Amino acid sequence: MSAGSSFVRGPAVAFGLILAGDLALSPRAVAAEREAGDAVRLRDGRVVEGRVVEQAPGRWLVVETEDGRRRTFAWDTVDEVDVGAAPRPAAMHAATEDAWRRRSGVGVTYELRLSLSAIALPDQTFGVSGTCSTGTGTAPASMYGQTASDGAVGFGGGLGGRLGFMHRSRLDPDGASSWWGFRAVAGLDLHAHHVRGPVGIPPLDGAICSKVAKDSHQVAYESSTQLVASVPLVVGGLVALGKLDAARWKGVVLGAGWSPSFTHFGLASSAATSYLNPLGLELTFDVTVIHAVPVRPEPHLRVAFFFAPPTDAQKPAIGTLSVGAVWY
Numbered sequence: 001m002s003a004g005s006s007f008v009r010g011p012a013v014a015f016g017l018i019l020a021g022d023l024a025l026s027p028r029a030v031a032a033e034r035e036a037g038d039a040v041r042l043r044d045g046r047v048v049e050g051r052v053v054e055q056a057p058g059r060w061l062v063v064e065t066e067d068g069r070r071r072t073f074a075w076d077t078v079d080e081v082d083v084g085a086a087p088r089p090a091a092m093h094a095a096t097e098d099a100w101r102r103r104s105g106v107g108v109t110y111e112l113r114l115s116l117s118a119i120a121l122p123d124q125t126f127g128v129s130g131t132c133s134t135g136t137g138t139a140p141a142s143m144y145g146q147t148a149s150d151g152a153v154g155f156g157g158g159l160g161g162r163l164g165f166m167h168r169s170r171l172d173p174d175g176a177s178s179w180w181g182f183r184a185v186a187g188l189d190l191h192a193h194h195v196r197g198p199v200g201i202p203p204l205d206g207a208i209c210s211k212v213a214k215d216s217h218q219v220a221y222e223s224s225t226q227l228v229a230s231v232p233l234v235v236g237g238l239v240a241l242g243k244l245d246a247a248r249w250k251g252v253v254l255g256a257g258w259s260p261s262f263t264h265f266g267l268a269s270s271a272a273t274s275y276l277n278p279l280g281l282e283l284t285f286d287v288t289v290i291h292a293v294p295v296r297p298e299p300h301l302r303v304a305f306f307f308a309p310p311t312d313a314q315k316p317a318i319g320t321l322s323v324g325a326v327w328y
Contacts, residue, residue, distance in 0.1 A: 039082040096246045099292035104170035111162035113324030117191050121152040121316045130204035132212045141204045144213040152197025160189035166328050177244040189230040196223045227267035234259045248291045255284035280308040297327035
């Protein structure tokens, strides 16, 4: 390192701090201090800008940042101290405002999630079959018109993804700490369900017809595995509540959206069916930290709930609870 460099290393850190303290006593130094601060480079590569206000050589030093907070660093974590190298506060503020401005507007958002899901299929009605005894002969059991009804239920899980756009309102370090946004995304979900459903009333054979006419009848059930593919679209809004400082925003983001979906039941099955459900609803809850820089999508924790009611007597109700990561 050249003798003219403003950096000091190792044991020379103490000398630089003491020299800075002596210079601060002069009016010229006081004026310079108002214009520029100190930059402390840590061994992990981070740079902390502010003003060194306390130090114990070989033990620790304290930096007061622009927002008035004091941060203490162990001496062995400090690599370099650059006295008077930090940008002027006005320049720092302008740079922060510009970073938050670039964080606003339209950006890409994408998501990966794991889901638990449930489906409830509508009731089916089954009639009795087989024969019954009249006392003098036999008769078809169906002539007595007895029926039984029940629906299938299934539980399972899977994974999914989302890709789309989000518009975020501007964050202002001097303004409110809340913000709002709109999003429009499309996705793909793949789920496997264990379904237990009715298959009919077991055939009668030899029962008394008068008893068949009076008694209720129970349906039989079978279990199966059903694969479901769904392509959802989500259009909705976001409201964010949290705390903002010059460098980052931290809080929770609440979202709600209309979510129509195209669903295909029985993937790779000969009895597969498909339909469009326009009535879906999705609610989201994000735990979020957004940094002013760098300006790129950052990961956040998301919990989501989706529900699609049946659109007619032949369609199922579907609900999912998901957790995953969303980037914006």
